Amino acid sequence: MMTIRQYYLTKLIEECAEVSQRAAKSIQFGADQAQAQSGHAVPDADGGIPNEQTLSNKLRLSNELNDLLTVMTILQDLDEVTVESTADFLLYYTKKREKLEKYLKFSQELGMVGFD
Numbered sequence: 001m002m003t004i005r006q007y008y009l010t011k012l013i014e015e016c017a018e019v020s021q022r023a024a025k026s027i028q029f030g031a032d033q034a035q036a037q038s039g040h041a042v043p044d045a046d047g048g049i050p051n052e053q054t055l056s057n058k059l060r061l062s063n064e065l066n067d068l069l070t071v072m073t074i075l076q077d078l079d080e081v082t083v084e085s086t087a088d089f090l091l092y093y094t095k096k097r098e099k100l101e102k103y104l105k106f107s108q109e110l111g112m113v114g115f116d
Contacts, residue, residue, distance in 0.1 A: 008071060008078060009080070012068075018067065019061070026057040026058065030057065031056060032056050
């Protein structure tokens, strides 16, 4: 039998995989393509649930990211992860963004990523 901690860590693994899958679908088929299958739906401005078959990959990716953030928040509530303060996160974000930009430029120099 697994513990509650293990249960939510397993959910974290699952949500990461779902984010990865939806990101791959968006690369392969485009952000605006709507896949004809059930999935998550968020209420629209009127509180209604849109037809799930019309959800774009962009919206489905957003929904999967929200699922991931929900599990992360639960893990924070269980004291399994520490979420940085806004100021600490902004510092971390700045450093990570610089690193990502460095490797993006390198990939572009190698001709592996286009210049948009």
